[in-house]
Amino acid sequence: MENVILAIHLILALLLIGVVLLQRSEGGGLGMGGTGGVVSGRSAATALAKVTWIFAGCFIATSIALTVLAAKNSASSSVIDQFGGTVAPVLPAVPATTPLTALPSTDAPATPPKAEN
Numbered sequence: 001m002e003n004v005i006l007a008i009h010l011i012l013a014l015l016l017i018g019v020v021l022l023q024r025s026e027g028g029g030l031g032m033g034g035t036g037g038v039v040s041g042r043s044a045a046t047a048l049a050k051v052t053w054i055f056a057g058c059f060i061a062t063s064i065a066l067t068v069l070a071a072k073n074s075a076s077s078s079v080i081d082q083f084g085g086t087v088a089p090v091l092p093a094v095p096a097t098t099p100l101t102a103l104p105s106t107d108a109p110a111t112p113p114k115a116e117n
Contacts, residue, residue: 002069009062016055023048 002066002073005062005065005069009059009066012055012059012062016052016059019048019052019055023052
């Protein structure tokens with residue numbers, strides 16, 4: 001099931017790229033395009049624009065379907081289960097701080113020696 005949806009998703013991606021590239025430029029990014037542009041009102045929707053919206057909607061639907069299927073499959077197992085490995089045993093907790101009496105004694109002076117000139 002997941003492979004079928006993935007194949008449809010990839011086909012929709014290619015079709016969506018093709019349909020978008022076939023459309024006429026309306027933005028005028030390089031000074032090209034049709035009359036009107038940003039200043040004009042809403043232009044009439046062409047058949048190519050409607051097909052683009054349909055492909056985009058189907059693309060989003062297949063994206064959501066693939067996400068739901070992936071989440072359902074990942075909830076039942078872990079990566080370690082897939083490889084057949086084992087999990088290391090959990091070590092006992094170490095206290096965050098050690099008491100002051102347990103600190104090792106050192107023979108170091110409390111202040112550093114004065115530098116000789």
